[in-house]
Amino acid sequence: MVNDHYDYLLLGAGMASDAAARGIREVDPTGSIGIVGREQTEPVTRPALSKKLWTDPDFTFDQVWTGTAEDTGADLLLGETVVALDTDRRTVSTASGREIGYGKALVATSGTPGSADVDDSHGTGRVIPFRSVRDYERLRGLTSHGSPHVVVVGGSYIATELAAGLTETDAQVTLVFTQDTLLDQMLPADLAGRVELPFRTHGVELVRGTGATGGEVRGPDGPVHLALSSGEQVEADVVVLGLGISLETGFAAEAGLETVDDGGIVVDEHLRSSDPAVWAAGDVAHYPDRVLGARRVEHVDHATSSGRAAGRDMAGADEPYAHTPFYYSVLFGVRYEAVGTLDASLEIVEDRQGPADDPLAQVVAYYVEPADDGTDAVRVHGVLLWGVDEGTEAPDAAREVLAAGPTDPASLRGRIVLGELGEA
Template sequence: MSEKRYDYLILGAGMAADAAARGIREVDPDGTIGILGRETTEPVARPALSKKLWTDPEFTLDQVWLGTAEATGAELVLGEAADDVDLSARVVTTEGGREVGYERLLVTTGGDPRTLEVDDWYDSGRVIAFRTIHDYWRLREYAAAGARVAVVGGSFIAAEIAAALAQQDVEAHLICRGPAPMASILPPRVTGRLTEAMERHGVRVVTDAEVRTGEVEGSEGPVRLDMADGREARYDLVVTGLGVDPATGPLADAGLKVVDDGGIVVDERLRTSDPAVWAAGDVAVYPDQILGRTRIEHVDHAQESGKAAGRSMAGADESYTHTPYFYSVLFDDFFEAVGALDPDGGLVEDWQGGDDPLDRGVVYYGTRDGDTLDVTGVLLWNVEEARDAARAVIADGPVPVDALRGRIT
């Protein structure tokens, strides 16, 4: 017998969980909701941890809390990760031995940060795999002390953290394995502009550098990084932004259908292979109406799919039809993107700036066949209010290249 049983139990206490609880309440005002989260804090607006809290003086720490319990009446059980899920009994057992029952279950467990494979680094407190508000607080301590910080990774989260630190007068080094920050999603002309801007604002960008090993040298540091090419460097603190893997935990072992990378397969209503279980956010592999079956790790998807899953759990007969976008703000530039951005595929660049064409423009990604491009993704560089237009281009299928230039302005 479980200690407590909920009409709706949500695994994970992030933004998708918050949106799901609100979605449930839109359909069912009375059903009991439990949120079981491995983090010890209530849901927060996670993008602010690497964006507004560093760059917007009017955005305060009080504004990151989402107020989930107050808005929805959900009971939060925090600091308790799921260790086992019994789908037949509809019971979740936590790592601490707590048993929680459910009538309907939603998985919004997000992602586990990838880490450097160096023993005990992250236990030292001087190497942070940036993800939570606790990581933000720890990084703020070092920023206030004027530390020398290395940010390892070429992801957009790594670039945002390095930029945020530089704006706090911290000596920040961004160490990328590839040729430039965000080279896996941005075309070379854009990464060149971005690198120049970061250097101009005080970030030292170190490219083609792979961290192989290292050591925390004593209880007070520093942290030594050893590169594959023989270089070494020492820092007061190291932050890693290497992407995430879907945090499916015990769900795959429980028998839910998953794909090779661990994502949980759901249908158009975000329901899994078990009729009493849904999944949303980073862990869900869902059938996007434009992109096909995919898995997306960005906040817009977490919120929209969380809300849709909550409504679906509560009985709304609706499909999830939203194609998400993601965004970043780096110094004077910002971008939004819809779809899959692969700069190694076909590209059509439509730059529309004034004195510097790269001040503003649109980049279309896809598969090139002669004079046509089958568009799979759109980058909006300093272009506002054009996400729906980008979705329309992707939905059109193959488009003549000449017709793309000037289509979105």
């Protein structure tokens, strides 16, 4: 049954809200929980949509569902887009005209995927701004027969993961990205060059230094003609866009919540917004990280950790959010993790730990800048852990380096040794 008032109303039906509902139940076993979601489907383990569902034959589609409603008793109000938040009346309005009251609310709405101006007047669905489980199903269906040509646009985590994952199908894959070298905005130059090798080995055509500016789908079965900023055109059976997201927080700003320029909602150490009855978690939360300073993070570890913390705090736990999240990706079986800022414009101290015949198989890279304390010390802003196994203590070791303050750059090499780290 759908109520018109909930003790806890969670806006957004993603992993942050799933974690928040579970956090609430750890403290309050009976309070009513409602979850409002724009998508028509219940919460899913979103990273699997671009990773394991393509690359792990033991990970099946039925494993993507989080089971939020069954496990927490929350009501799912799906297919509802939040358009207004009234903090005085403590109500939320949706595009369908529904009004829902709350005692306490959580904004965890994430965002809409970036798009390109491609005319699909035939309604073919062959241009996919990739984000949801339905996007995964559509792409899987379009690549399940024959050898379609799939163009993936973007140099993001999701774009590179999808391009790599699609090589497990019979599709012909082209990856279009604006960088000169794939991931060169975040990786050391030699490692970025190395990353491109398995893409080429697996037959991915790399089209660099350009982006999509428009195009059209010519007929009910395609093809898609995609115009590039270089002046070239690419023809494809399917185009997948991995261009990041635009935050869905306009309603929060209009309600008077404090936000920053990118739409992030400013919260305190308890993830509470400028309104005492509204919290924010996941992608939309601009929070004070104890190690890294104020920031906003769009990765699953933060979504689940901040969601649980916000849920517990909403239910009365009164515990500050003290977690510094890590993020990860997997490309052709190589996993990399990171904590902090990976910005290739910073000075990078590389510690190559791989075997002699492949010195880039494992790399720890420290992203630093001068400490401005009159010495040669540096301050570490980010740590990349390349070629790390899943579930090790490497992120904790990286957090310790980041929290340590100014350090001698020569002391960084050997500080974290990937082969010596066990499971966390």
